[in-house]
Amino acid sequence: MALPLPPSTAPVPDVALYARAVGRAMAYVQRVVGPAGAPSAELSLCPGFEQGFDGERARGTIVEAWGVDPGFDLAGEGFSAMVSLVLLAPGGDPELVRCLARQVETYRWRHRYRFLPGPGGLPADTDCTALALAARYESGLLPAAGLRAGARDLLRSAAPATGLPRRSAAEQDAGAVRPGVFLVYWEDGKEPGTLPRGPKQDPVACANALYALLLADLTGCDEARGVADATVGHLAEHLSSGRFLCGTRYYPSPDAFLYAVSRLCARFPDAARPLTAPARRALERTGTGAAAVPGSVLETALRVLAADHLGVTAGQDERRARLARAQRPDGSWPAAAYYRMGRLPVYFGSAYLTTVFALSALRTARPAPAVPAPRTGE
Numbered sequence: 264m265a266l267p268l269p270p271s272t273a274p275v276p277d278v279a280l281y282a283r284a285v286g287r288a289m290a291y292v293q294r295v296v297g298p299a300g301a302p303s304a305e306l307s308l309c310p311g312f313e314q315g316f317d318g319e320r321a322r323g324t325i326v327e328a329w330g331v332d333p334g335f336d337l338a339g340e341g342f343s344a345m346v347s348l349v350l351l352a353p354g355g356d357p358e359l360v361r362c363l364a365r366q367v368e369t370y371r372w373r374h375r376y377r378f379l380p381g382p383g384g385l386p387a388d389t390d391c392t393a394l395a396l397a398a399r400y401e402s403g404l405l406p407a408a409g410l411r412a413g414a415r416d417l418l419r420s421a422a423p424a425t426g427l428p429r430r431s432a433a434e435q436d437a438g439a440v441r442p443g444v445f446l447v448y449w450e451d452g453k454e455p456g457t458l459p460r461g462p463k464q465d466p467v468a469c470a471n472a473l474y475a476l477l478l479a480d481l482t483g484c485d486e487a488r489g490v491a492d493a494t495v496g497h498l499a500e501h502l503s504s505g506r507f508l509c510g511t512r513y514y515p516s517p518d519a520f521l522y523a524v525s526r527l528c529a530r531f532p533d534a535a536r537p538l539t540a541p542a543r544r545a546l547e548r549t550g551t552g553a554a555a556v557p558g559s560v561l562e563t564a565l566r567v568l569a570a571d572h573l574g575v576t577a578g579q580d581e582r583r584a585r586l587a588r589a590q591r592p593d594g595s596w597p598a599a600a601y602y603r604m605g606r607l608p609v610y611f612g613s614a615y616l617t618t619v620f621a622l623s624a625l626r627t628a629r630p631a632p633a634v635p636a637p638r639t640g641e
Contacts, residue, residue, distance in 0.1 A: 276580045277587070281625045284587040288622040291594030292351070295615055296359060300366025301344040304611040306337065310515055310600035311559070312612055321609075329607055334458055335384030340611070341370035342378050342602070345391055347619040348398040364404045367395050372454060374413040386457035389420045389445050390468035390513070393475040400478065414479030414487070417472050420449045421490045422462065440464060443493030445472040447513075463605065466501045467514045469494050470523035477531045495537055498524060502541040508549070512605045516558065518565035519601065521545055525572035543573050559599035560589050561617045567624035586621050596621045 295302055305315040308328055316324050318338035326332050348363040370377045375387035376395040396413040399405035424443040440446070440462050447468050448460040473494045481487040501507050507520045514520060524542050527535040546569060567582050569575075590596060596617040600610035 277584060280587045281583055284590050285622060285625050287590060287594035288618055288625070289356075289594075291618055292347075292615070292622065293356070293359065296362060298362070300362055301347050302613065302615050303338065303340050304343050304601075304613045304616060305598055307598075307600070307610045307612070308608065310603075310610050312598045312600065312610070315598060315612075325607065325609060331607065333604070333607075335379065337379065339380050340378055341367060341376070341380070342391055342394075342611075343613065343616055345370075345376070345394040345398060346601075346616065348402065349394055350619045350623040352398055352402040360402050361404070364399055364402060367399065371395070374409075374416040375449070375454070382454075382456045384456075384458060386448055386454045386460065388447050388468070389417055389449075389472045390447065390465070392417060393468070393471040393473075397471075397475045397478050410475070411479045411481065414476050414481060417445065417476055418484075418486055418490055419451065420446045420472070421493075422446055422464070424489060424493065441493070441497050443490055444497045445469050445490065445494060463512065464497075465512045465514070466498055466507070467511050467520050467523045470498055470520070470527055473498075474523075474527055474530065477527070477534050491534065495535065498527075499537050499541060502538065502545055505548075507545065513602050515600050515603050515610065516562050516565065517545075517549060518558075518562045518569065521549075521569040522565040522572075525569040529572035539573065542569070543575055546570060546573065546575055559617075560586060560596045561599040561601060561612070561620055564596075564617070564620040564624040568620070571624075583625055586625055590621070594618070 303318050305312070305317055306321045306324075307313070307315045308324075318336070318340060321337035322333060322335075344363050344366040348360065348367055351363065352360050367376070370380065370391065372381060372387050374392070374396075376391040377385065377387045378391050379385050381387075392413060396405065396410055396417075400407070400410040422440045422442055422444055441464055444464055445468065447463050447465055450462055452459070473491060476487060476491060479487075501520070502524070507517045510516055511520060521542060524535075524538055528539045528542060532539070546566070563582050563585055567579060567586070570577075570579055570582075586596075595614040598612045598614050599617055601612045601616055603610045
């Protein structure tokens with residue numbers, strides 16, 4: 264007679280706990296997204312957000328702390344709206360989605376999108392542009408022609424494929440430009456009244472730009488194929504080298520990079536095939552159990568989303584339980600650093616941003632948005 268199997272020690276998902284947390288989080292989001300849209304991020308001089316300050320005070324605080332004037336005011340950023348449109352649009356409340364999309368549209372300059380309201384100061388960047396284009400298209404609020412026009416403009420940001428000297432891995436890590444790969448800022452000087460930023464690359468921004476380019480499906484465009492191949496190679500090397508563990512120029516957590524790459528792998532499995540196995544190994548390298556997840560609630564949410572996109576189940580129930588139990592009475596989660604200024608340790612985050620990530624992570628795993636790529640000639 265066979266002996267009975269020992270009881271399983273695997274945690275049982277508390278679906279009711281997750282559902283209650285999602286309901287409270289959605290109520291919080293609905294309360295704080297007003298007629299003007301999502302609230303702007305706060306800033307902090309430390310990634311743990313022990314002390315934060317708003318964008319109105321940011322310029323003066325930075326000058327006082329570092330003796331450096333950034334050259335522009337930091338009030339009223341629109342990146343929070345772009346990020347939350349990506350996260351909330353799939354299956355989200357239609358009026359909330361339209362409100363966020365209207366807000367995002369106010370940051371547009373031609374086919375590009377700015378981080379701050381313009382004109383003047385900081386120019387449009389490829390990270391904001393890619394997120395805005397993809398989110399508006401996948402929400403059904405941007406026609407295919409608009410997506411393709413924006414994707415062609417993104418191509419114009421890429422560093423020249425030839426004419427740059429070969430650089431060692433150490434030089435690339437120190438900021439040398441990778442040929443054929445998206446830059447953070449356009450170098451064409453077309454946007455009036457803005458400050459030149461200089462050529463620089465960020466792997467998270469590259470992953471987001473590649474997502475928008477692949478979504479546009481510029482079939483037959485050799486330039487698009489070349490930039491896509493160069494960018495995939497750049498992302499794969501960033502994974503395999505382990506440099507992702509130190510964060511990127513604009514994103515301090517390795518989980519932000521893994522999340523951005525995982526979106527590519529889920530939505531475009533063929534084009535992103537060289538990234539999938541390294542990304543899964545990277546998740547294992549940085550810990551699979553709840554206790555092994557370092558840092559903030561935001562990082563836990565990013566890890567849950569990345570693992571869902573990559574089909575990794577180990578540790579997911581523990582991480583989701585940690586998220587649900589960390590929720591505050593008002594339905595939110597605390598602010599943590601999602602992104603930062605490039606040259607100074609000044610961090611951006613908010614309870615709102617953490618909450619939209621945690622809300623998305625606590626929903627049951629969903630497939631990538633079933634939105635077809637634009638057909639040729641559409």
